[in-house]
Amino acid sequence: MKLQHLVLHNIGPFHGRYNIDFTSESSGSGYAFFAENNRGKTSIYNAMRWCLFGKVEERAKTVEGRRYKGATKAIVGEGKILMNDVAYESDDVQEMSVILFAQGSRGTIQVTRAAKSMTKFARSDDEIEVSLNVKIGDAPLLEGRKAQEAIESFFPTDLARFFFIDGESLEEYTEMMQASSQSGLKDEVNAVLGIPALVRGDEDLTRLRRTLKSKIDSTTKAAKQSTKARDDALAQKRILKEKMVVSDEIKKKLEAVLEKLEQTKKEMETHAELAPIVEEIRSLDTQIELKKANLLESAKDKASEAKIAWKVMLWDRCETVHDDFVSSQELASTAEATRKSTIKSIEDLERDLADMSGLCDACGQPLPDLEKYKNKKKQELDQRTAVLEKLNDQVHVSQDELAIKVGDLKKLRPLDDSRTRIIAADEKWKRMKNDLESLNEQHRHLNSKLTEGKKEDIVELGERKGRQEAMIQRRQNEWKIARGEVELAELELNRLQKLTTGGEVNSEDHKLDNLIGKLIVTVKDTLLSYRESARKKVELLASETFRKMNNAPEVYTDIRVDKDFKTTILNSKGRPSRDPSSGAVSIMTMSVIDALRQVSGLDAPVFFDTPGRSLDEQHKEKLLEYFWAPDGQQFLIFAHSGEFTVDETLENFSGKIARAYTISLPGDHKTCYKEGCGSDDVLHDAYGKKNTCNSCGFVWDLTSQKTLLLPVKIKEVV
């Protein structure tokens, strides 16, 4: 992939739009940006990173071999931001963008990332909307996540460290490479070695196989279920067949009985005129049987009632005697009562006479007519005494004797309704007997109308019809049950037949599973051996590069890369150098980074910020000598004037350098910087703070903060 253009808009010190052209007819792969500090070298470097990855991180720090990521730079806000300060603080619309044009194997690539405030003045990135779109060749424009995925396909984030090299972080790289812990570089090394192709391939194949296995397993399970269902269905078919046979047999039997019944009915029709008589006789038979039973019951009732008939009859005879005794009892009782009252009245009279003093109880005066009164009482006493004597003379049977006699007779007395019940029972029995005789008479009468033979035939036909009808009822019930069982068996068969579908084992799936399994084994085996092969390759390439770039190839001959990609400089005797120079160590680091970049096989430009830091002149020269090889990968350096001067670099690397730019402010220029002039005949106005070119008349404001990105004229090499 070759970078063609980079368009910066309101990013870093670049206010407005700046187009950086990377196209060149030269075969050189060198590209350089020269500037003093704080003019915008790193901003271009960061603009590229932001355009590709959507974020720019501050320099990472490494403490005891452990790498700590730098914070992500904000687009807007306080402190150092990505957006140009003037655009952020003064422009009507706060926006910035970077557009990258490149030529790749799939055609022209255009990546556009833009940031724009969603509010009148965005105070933080939360108020900034970032958009991304990517156009590759003739393919449709990709946006958002798809666009980022496309970038990843030609410029993966995890390899960024090997393409965006920060000279100021070279020590950090060195520390990571020399430290016992490789946690900082491990992922990148793996990525560079192309191991992700295998690792992700392994993951892809494993997931494919898992899905396939799941499908095969479920198919196998379904096949097992289907087979079982088929077996069950076959068994169910047999059951259904048996049930149908049973049902058919019952049906046939039913039909046979129905047929016989029809026949019986036809036979009965031949005796149709006698049938009512027969029916009536049969009815009479039933009635007679019933009557007989009733008569028997009635006879029993009658006999039961008759058990006390003797009492009734005896009472008829002794009732009068009983009543006489009762009357005598009453008379005796009355006489006794009279006698007792008479005795009492006699006693009262006698006491009165005895007690009579002749004086008034109240006043004590002698009573008048006492004698008269006494005589009257004596007469009355005499009368009573005569009555008592008369009563005493009367002869009576004793009351106790009478009570015994009455009691004995009462035992013979029946209940009041006994007679009525005996009569009613008798009358009922007689009535029933008459009814029975009447029925028997009717029976005899009807019987006389039939010959014995016909009667037997009709009776036999009736009985047969009854039996057949009962049999039909039974058969119909049996057939109903049998049909129900057939229907149930059919339903079960249908259910099982539905389960028999599906579950066909696909042999293609098994073949595919086998193939994927072999590929997974291949990938895993390759991963095991390839890392070692790659290590050797990295070691070889890094050593080759190291020998080309280090200024003492006779002392420091090789680089050893161990299994953890820990690196060591070896001396001419093949032993680790005890105290290599800092320049040699930096070159070792660069060599290993380059070796890793080479083995990554990724076709992308390399961006090297502050490349000369910590290198001496000779190493710096050798570095560019190596990286700016003709027809090599684009190699961009962002150099401070202290690292590389423009003139010397152009002089020393003419033919290897394709494009170069200076980044400056107007105040930096003492010679005319107008394109095509370059005159050093300049009038400096310290008071007015401006310079005027005496050759072309161009005037520039020395206080202007407008960043100048000026192309450097490259000498053509003949």
Next chain:
Amino acid sequence: MDNFDLLKEEFLIHGKKNGLAPELLEEVLQFLQTNRNYAAGNREHIRRDLLKLLKDSLGSKS
């Protein structure tokens, strides 16, 4: 010989040991290499294409 050749060499050696055809191995590796930079979470379409590739290879074999 660049890195890819080295990887291919190793891959072919191990694949052949597992009884896989060199043409298929080359095709699969090329595919994995081409799609190596797609993130793990966005490889559904890659897997779909890989499956198609493998199915096609079985079809051509039969």
